[in-house]
Amino acid sequence: MVLKKYNINPDLALERQKCTFDIEEIINIFDGGKEKTSQRRKIEDVVLKSGLCHDDVPEECMSLKERYENAVRKSCFFSKLMKTELQEITGIEDFETPAIRRIADALFKDISPFLLHLGMFVPTIIGQCTSEQLMIWLPKALDLQIIGGYAQTELGHGTFIRGLETTATYDADTEEFVLHTPTLTAHKWWAGGLGKTINHCIVVAQLYTKGVCYGTHLFMVQIRDLDTHMPLPGIKVGEIGPRMGFSSADNGFLGFNNFRIPRNNMLMKHAQVQKDGTYVKPARHGKLTYQTMVFVRVTLVNEAAFNLSKAVTIAVRYSAVRRQSEMRPNEPEPQILDYPTQQHKLFIGIATAHAFQLTANWLWNTFKSVLSDMKKGDVGTLPELHALSSCLKAVCTSDAALLIEQCRYACGGHGYMLSSNLPYIYSFVAATRTYEGDYTILLLQTARFLVKAWEQAEAGKTVTPTVSYISRSLKGEKNSWRSTDEGIIKSFQAVAAGKIALCVKSIRDRMKSGLDYEDAWLLTTVQLVDAAEAHCRSVILETYCNEVRRLTKSSSDNVKIVMHQLVTLYLSYWTLQRTGDLLRYSSISEKDIDFMQRQYEELLQHIRPNAVALVDAFDLRDEILHSSLGAYDGRVYERLMEQAENNPMNAEPVNQSFHKYIKPLLQGKL
Ligand SMILES: CC/C=C\C/C=C\C/C=C\C/C=C\C/C=C\CCCC(=O)SCCNC(=O)CCNC(=O)[C@H](O)C(C)(C)COP(=O)(O)OP(=O)(O)OC[C@H]1O[C@@H](n2cnc3c(N)ncnc32)[C@H](O)[C@@H]1OP(=O)(O)O
Numbered sequence: 001m002v003l004k005k006y007n008i009n010p011d012l013a014l015e016r017q018k019c020t021f022d023i024e025e026i027i028n029i030f031d032g033g034k035e036k037t038s039q040r041r042k043i044e045d046v047v048l049k050s051g052l053c054h055d056d057v058p059e060e061c062m063s064l065k066e067r068y069e070n071a072v073r074k075s076c077f078f079s080k081l082m083k084t085e086l087q088e089i090t091g092i093e094d095f096e097t098p099a100i101r102r103i104a105d106a107l108f109k110d111i112s113p114f115l116l117h118l119g120m121f122v123p124t125i126i127g128q129c130t131s132e133q134l135m136i137w138l139p140k141a142l143d144l145q146i147i148g149g150y151a152q153t154e155l156g157h158g159t160f161i162r163g164l165e166t167t168a169t170y171d172a173d174t175e176e177f178v179l180h181t182p183t184l185t186a187h188k189w190w191a192g193g194l195g196k197t198i199n200h201c202i203v204v205a206q207l208y209t210k211g212v213c214y215g216t217h218l219f220m221v222q223i224r225d226l227d228t229h230m231p232l233p234g235i236k237v238g239e240i241g242p243r244m245g246f247s248s249a250d251n252g253f254l255g256f257n258n259f260r261i262p263r264n265n266m267l268m269k270h271a272q273v274q275k276d277g278t279y280v281k282p283a284r285h286g287k288l289t290y291q292t293m294v295f296v297r298v299t300l301v302n303e304a305a306f307n308l309s310k311a312v313t314i315a316v317r318y319s320a321v322r323r324q325s326e327m328r329p330n331e332p333e334p335q336i337l338d339y340p341t342q343q344h345k346l347f348i349g350i351a352t353a354h355a356f357q358l359t360a361n362w363l364w365n366t367f368k369s370v371l372s373d374m375k376k377g378d379v380g381t382l383p384e385l386h387a388l389s390s391c392l393k394a395v396c397t398s399d400a401a402l403l404i405e406q407c408r409y410a411c412g413g414h415g416y417m418l419s420s421n422l423p424y425i426y427s428f429v430a431a432t433r434t435y436e437g438d439y440t441i442l443l444l445q446t447a448r449f450l451v452k453a454w455e456q457a458e459a460g461k462t463v464t465p466t467v468s469y470i471s472r473s474l475k476g477e478k479n480s481w482r483s484t485d486e487g488i489i490k491s492f493q494a495v496a497a498g499k500i501a502l503c504v505k506s507i508r509d510r511m512k513s514g515l516d517y518e519d520a521w522l523l524t525t526v527q528l529v530d531a532a533e534a535h536c537r538s539v540i541l542e543t544y545c546n547e548v549r550r551l552t553k554s555s556s557d558n559v560k561i562v563m564h565q566l567v568t569l570y571l572s573y574w575t576l577q578r579t580g581d582l583l584r585y586s587s588i589s590e591k592d593i594d595f596m597q598r599q600y601e602e603l604l605q606h607i608r609p610n611a612v613a614l615v616d617a618f619d620l621r622d623e624i625l626h627s628s629l630g631a632y633d634g635r636v637y638e639r640l641m642e643q644a645e646n647n648p649m650n651a652e653p654v655n656q657s658f659h660k661y662i663k664p665l666l667q668g669k670l
């Protein structure tokens, strides 16, 4: 759609005059410096000027088939643009560039069918191939001579990877693997792009050689002819059907009938099968084939932050424009943003987007540092990364989904319109809570790490920094509540330590009563999930505070003030959400809670004048927001009417169904 130009809505113009800080300063902080902001804007200019974002009819008014075809068209031209002009600007060839990720949303209101190519296929090649394999597949994948996906999940199993049924049996005579789908439930299911788009695929299958099963391994499989795009003989492939979102991403199913691939198509960086069928197990760590999942979990924290920033931008701008009800008799209707309950719904969204973005950046740096350790042969930091990326992926995607839905509630009936974009943003983020490891499953992985850390600390061993609070707790350090940043973080750590201690105790008590470890663990899993969530909260709170302090060191006083107001709001909000836990595990008193409640309500008032400026500081162009409610000019009603008028349903004054059904019904002739 071409966005019509309107003058700024007067309410929104007034809001912007109230701003107390330099918006550009905050934009630069989140981009990583002035230069990066300027580079991002250049990239956005090129993509927006390319005309690629244009749709003849709104995406939501297209059929599923049309949406898919439109998304493929855009993906192809966008890929070409990335290889030409965008590469010149960025000087980078990669898929990591946050600016590319952001502007991709200007093209796809839903998502690109190529997402998994960049999001998982290329990263798996980079992380799992030998250098010889890398030289064969990486240039082709980066150049889009081959397009790929990641097929792990099956109809019968997603979470439990060890339970996957697809087999890859080595045939030493021909030096090939035979891929086979032995049952209905063994069919690959869900892989993005698999339904219609891709011609190659990373397949996760149980490896058999010399009659022994060595567990799941990764294989590069060509599934379609490069010229005709027909499925190769022995391959059954198709689209799984309509779903809540991801409508343009052609999630697919895949079955193999004794399909043969060369030995070299097993990704052999970590484990190998030699020509004679001898299996060589990974030298350093048994779970290195799970590395792409760790990578995506890390990027999903960024997705949570980015999508929440979009939703809250839409809802705050709308709330500044929307007037409803009256605060006092005969007074003009106020902007709904003036209601403290509305501020309560929205300002936590702004603070959370900051918290998650800074946590995502920190996690990304941690990921890079662990990768560099691993390149030197040291896998010692991997368990902590796995524990961190698991809980942060779980909690950030889950919180973001809840807050995005809250943004929709904050926009009343108009938020329910697809043209608000809130339903799309929600359905995308809701899926992130499930895929790449369901919420509960990932928190249980973190819980394993926490229980182990507890046992190590008990044995007097040093534990990693993110769990050093466990050692303090075991030394008997009592928590004394202080309502400062550090004080609150320490109390949240005391909550996490208290919950981990209770889990350890429950497991031990259950074992004393005769249960084996597995049953004792199973019966404690409700508490274990809770403990892992509490640990994750303390990590987010600490990272957010530390990062704001570090990044605003040389900022103007006004930026420091407003960024810190949001930190305090976040800390107060979570304190009030978790009073039960804090009363149990810290020395917080009722008086302290009253103080925190008052502080929270005062902060809403302090932040109110800067609310619109704070969402402007996410610097999200209208073309990325795709929202009738959230455009920079605030012309909500004009856009809603424009969209209604453009609705294909209104192209004819009388729909044919009137003549076919309604009229005969009215006339008693049906
Ligand atoms: C145009 C666009 C521009 C740019 C795009 C760029 C980015 C895009 C942004 C978006 C993201 C991209 C794509 C998104 C779209 C869709 C993606 C969806 C893809 C998928 O969903 S793929 C399928 C994912 N599936 C899962 O995640 C399954 C979850 N299950 C598991 O991970 C495992 O089964 C398990 C961990 C639950 C259990 O595994 P297990 O049984 O093998 O292991 P154990 O529980 O017995 O544990 C043993 C031991 O191993 C440790 N462990 C487990 N996992 C790991 C790991 N990953 N790393 C390190 N260690 C691990 C575990 O802790 C145990 O250790 P211990 O010491 O013995 O306790």
Ligand SMILES: Cc1cc2nc3c(=O)[nH]c(=O)nc-3n(C[C@H](O)[C@H](O)[C@H](O)COP(=O)(O)OP(=O)(O)OC[C@H]3O[C@@H](n4cnc5c(N)ncnc54)[C@H](O)[C@@H]3O)c2cc1C
Binding pocket: 116, 150, 151, 152, 153, 156, 157, 158, 159, 160, 189, 190, 191, 192, 246, 251, 431, 434, 435, 436, 437, 438, 439, 440, 441
């Ligand atoms: C939009 C979308 C895109 C996807 N894209 C891909 C893709 O490209 N490639 C791919 O391979 N996969 C993909 N998936 C699949 C995805 O990774 C899985 O759906 C996900 O990992 C969850 O697994 P599951 O469906 O088996 O859920 P299940 O494991 O069946 O979960 C169902 C419920 O059971 C609970 N549960 C399961 N096991 C346990 C346990 N041990 N303890 C306690 N509770 C348990 C879970 O918490 C959950 O509440 C995609 C999924 C979606 C929704």
